[in-house]
Amino acid sequence: MAMDGRSESLRRLPKMDGLLSRAMEDSRFSHKGRGLVADSLRACLEAARRDILAGKAVDVGEEALLQQAAALLQSQETPSQRPIINGTGVILHTNLGRALLAQPAIQAVQTVAAGYSTLEFDCSTGKRGDRYIHVENLLKELLGVEAALVVNNNAAAVLLALSAVARGQEVIVSRGELVEIGGAFRVPEVMEQSGCILKEVGTTNKTHPGDYSGAIGENTAALMKVHTSNYRIVGFTEEVSVAEMAAIAHDRGLPLLYDLGSGAMLPLSPYGVQDEPTVQEGLSGGADVLCFSGDKLLGGPQAGILVGKAAYIEKMKHHPLLRALRVDKMTLAALEATLRLYRYPEEALGKIPFYQMLSQPLESLEARGKTLLARLGEAADFTADLVESRAQIGAGSVPNETIPSRAVRLQLRSVTPEAFCHRLLQRPEPVAARIHKDTVLLDMRTVPDGALDALAEAVKACSRKEDACE
Numbered sequence: 451m452a453m454d455g456r457s458e459s460l461r462r463l464p465k466m467d468g469l470l471s472r473a474m475e476d477s478r479f480s481h482k483g484r485g486l487v488a489d490s491l492r493a494c495l496e497a498a499r500r501d502i503l504a505g506k507a508v509d510v511g512e513e514a515l516l517q518q519a520a521a522l523l524q525s526q527e528t529p530s531q532r533p534i535i536n537g538t539g540v541i542l543h544t545n546l547g548r549a550l551l552a553q554p555a556i557q558a559v560q561t562v563a564a565g566y567s568t569l570e571f572d573c574s575t576g577k578r579g580d581r582y583i584h585v586e587n588l589l590k591e592l593l594g595v596e597a598a599l600v601v602n603n604n605a606a607a608v609l610l611a612l613s614a615v616a617r618g619q620e621v622i623v624s625r626g627e628l629v630e631i632g633g634a635f636r637v638p639e640v641m642e643q644s645g646c647i648l649k650e651v652g653t654t655n656k657t658h659p660g661d662y663s664g665a666i667g668e669n670t671a672a673l674m675k676v677h678t679s680n681y682r683i684v685g686f687t688e689e690v691s692v693a694e695m696a697a698i699a700h701d702r703g704l705p706l707l708y709d710l711g712s713g714a715m716l717p718l719s720p721y722g723v724q725d726e727p728t729v730q731e732g733l734s735g736g737a738d739v740l741c742f743s744g745d746k747l748l749g750g751p752q753a754g755i756l757v758g759k760a761a762y763i764e765k766m767k768h769h770p771l772l773r774a775l776r777v778d779k780m781t782l783a784a785l786e787a788t789l790r791l792y793r794y795p796e797e798a799l800g801k802i803p804f805y806q807m808l809s810q811p812l813e814s815l816e817a818r819g820k821t822l823l824a825r826l827g828e829a830a831d832f833t834a835d836l837v838e839s840r841a842q843i844g845a846g847s848v849p850n851e852t853i854p855s856r857a858v859r860l861q862l863r864s865v866t867p868e869a870f871c872h873r874l875l876q877r878p879e880p881v882a883a884r885i886h887k888d889t890v891l892l893d894m895r896t897v898p899d900g901a902l903d904a905l906a907e908a909v910k911a912c913s914r915k916e917d918a919c920e
C-alpha cells in the first residue's frame with residue numbers, strides 16, 4: 451500500500467468515543483462494564499493502526515472493529531487453566547496436570563470447599579485439632595509406620611526432612627543419585643537450601659557399601675538414597691540397596707532417608723512395568739524416613755508424603771518450615787479420599803484414573819480408536835487408521851518404561867503435521883497430540899470415551915486447507 455493509502459486508512463479509522471457509545475447500545479457488549487469494553491476497543495484500534503502502518507489491508511469499518519472487540523472480550527472470559535484433551539499417551543503428564551483424581555477424591559474436595567469442616571477441630575474435645583491427623587492415621591494403618599506427615603509436594607518433603615534432621619551436618623549421597631528431576635528439582639540444590647552439607651560418595655556409575663561406611667564421620671547426620679526416577683544408568687553399574695544402606699546407617703546410629711519420588715503403593719509388575727520400587731518395599735528395606743509425591747503413582751493430589759519413624763517425623767512436625775509448606779484443606783480432603791481407596795486395593799485399582807488408564811486392555815483401546823475413526827468418516831484432507839503405539843507412565847517416574855497402546859494415525863494432505871498440531875492447541879478445548887514420522891498420533895490410552903466427539907470435531911476443523919479452525 452502506498453504511503454498516502456495508509457494515511458487515508460488511518461484517517462478513516464472510527465474514533466474511540468463514537469465506537470464506545472455504539473458498543474454500549476450493542477447486545478454483544480451488554481453487562482460487560484464500560485471500562486472493559488473501552489479497553490478492548492482501544493486494543494483493537496491500536497492493532498488496526500499497527501496493521502495499516504505495516505501495509506496490511508485492514509477493514510476500518512465500525513462493525514469490523516466492534517466484532518473484533520467483542521471476540522477479544524469473549525476470549526478474555528475463557529479460563530486460562532482449562533481442560534485439554536490428552537492424545538499424547540503420557541498418563542501422568544507433568545505439564546497437563548499429572549494425576550487425575552478419583553471420583554471420591556473429587557467429591558471430598560467439593561464437600562470441604564463448600565462448607566465448614568473439621569480441618570483443625572477435634573470433635574471429641576471441642577478444641578483445636580491437628581490438620582494432619584486426617585491422613586496420618588490412614589498412612590499408619592496402610593503402611594504400618596509410626597508416623598506420617600504431608601506437605602505441599604515431594605520437593606518440599608525432601609527440604610523439610612533434611613532441614614529437620616540434618617541442618618548444619620553432613621548427609622551422604624551417592625554421586626549416581628545426584629539427579630535433576632523435571633522442572634528444576636535438583637537434589638544437590640535442595641540439599642544446599644536445607645542447610646545440610648552434601649557429602650558425595652562413589653562415582654556416577656558405581657557406588658559400593660564401603661563408600662558409605664568410609665564417609666561416615668563425626669558430623670554425619672544421615673545417609674540418603676534418591677530414586678533416580680527419570681534417569682537410569684545402564685551397563686557397568688552398581689548401587690547399594692536400601693537394605694544394605696540401612697544396615698550401614700543403623701550400625702552407626704544414623705537414619706536412612708529415602709526419596710522414593712513416585713510412591714507406588716501397589717506393584718506395577720502386573721502391567722508390564724518392572725523395577726519400580728513400592729513404598730512398602732522401601733520401608734521393609736529399612737528406610738527410617740521415606741518421602742514420595744501424592745500425584746504420581748499414588749494417583750492423588752499434589753502433595754509430598756513423609757512416612758517413617760516417629761522420632762524423625764516429630765522433628766519435622768515442629769520445624770518452622772512446616773507452616774510454610776503446609777497443605778490446604780482441599781489437598782487433605784483429596785488425599786484422604788484417595789488413601790481410603792487403598793484400604794481395599796481392588797477399589798484403588800478400579801477407581802483411580804491412573805490405574806484405570808494403565809490397565810485398559812488393548813481391545814478397549816482398539817474399540818475406542820474405531821469409534822473415533824467412525825466419527826471422523828471420509829475426509830478429503832486426511833486419511834486415518836488405527837496403529838500400534840507405546841504409551842508412557844510419565845511424571846518423571848519409571849524411566850523409559852512404555853506400555854503397548856493403540857493410536858489413531860492421521861496422514862494430513864492439506865497442512866503440515868506441525869501446523870495441524872498448532873491449530874489443535876488453539877481450540878477452545880485444546881488437543882495435545884504427538885508427531886511421529888510425518889504423521890500425527892492420537893493415543894487412545896489417555897483419551898476418555900467422552901472426549902471422542904470433541905476430538906473428531908477438532909481433527910476435522912484443523913485439517914482443512916483454509917485455517918477454519920476456531
Ligand SMILES: *Cc1c(COP(=O)(O)O)cnc(C)c1O
Pocket residue numbers: 603604605606631635676677678679680709710711712742743744753754845846847
Ligand atoms: C518427582 C520427584 C521429586 C519431586 O516431587 P514433586 O512432588 O514434583 O515436588 C523429587 N524426588 C524424586 C526422586 C522425584 O521422582
